[in-house]
Amino acid sequence: MDRPMSQLEFFSVHNKNHELGDFVDKKSKRVHDTYKTAIESKYDTVRDNQPEFNPDSWIDAVNDPSKGHVYGFCPRQPASLVLCTLTSPRRSILAHDEEVNNLKSELAITRNTIDENNERIDDLTVCLEQVHKIEMQETVRSMLKELNIPNFQFPSNSGSRIDNT
Incomplete structure (x- = not known):
């Protein structure tokens, strides 16, 4: 092949039962047919006129990412990496979701740090109160x-209970 394999060709190769010549399951066939129809309607039926991959059409064919992953791609590959070429609102939603998750993690770390600092402040406050009490007693003792x-x-x-000195 003189050109790179398209996502549709790659998907077909990996999701067909080559002995029977059909797809391994109904979902694979449906995704293949839906994506193929969308690409051919947008770019013509001539393969050279079609892009290697159209993320929007793929997402339409697979019915959006599920649990942060895109059907037909490696399960450990996050949807944001698969769809990095998206310029549609889907990309911004995925990027937003990823950013929200990162911010939630940072917030949890910050809350933990705040809790630890509050405990240290409480300990220091107790120590300061004890020091202040001792200083006040020494001041009163000195004045008396x-x-x-x-x-x-x-x-x-x-x-000694009495300090007459």
């Missing part, structure tokens, strides 16, 4: 000492 007032409420760290 300067005024020579017995300290019954905030004893020194030595364990």
Whole structure:
């Protein structure tokens, strides 16, 4: 063959039961016939006038991607890669869906980071409150000492309940 194999030719080769000369299932035959009819009506029946692949016609023939994949292509190949030549609204919808999924993943990661940071803030707040309480006690203790007032409420760290020094 002097030219590249079209998607229709490729699909036919891989979805026919060569012993019987027919397609392996009804869906394969329906997709083949629907795509062939669409291509021939758009570009004529002469193969040289037809493109190797028309994504819009293929999607019409397979009834849109299912679960992010396109019938007739490798199941591990995302629809966005198969349809990369699309300029129709379908392409923008697929690209939008992929972008939405990426943003959902980023959002989940960001939420996790926020939760972790909130936990750290809570821990630091508890520590700061403890430090603030100790500083306040030391300030009151120092003021009572300067005024020579017995300290019954905030004893020194030595364990004595009265600090008359």
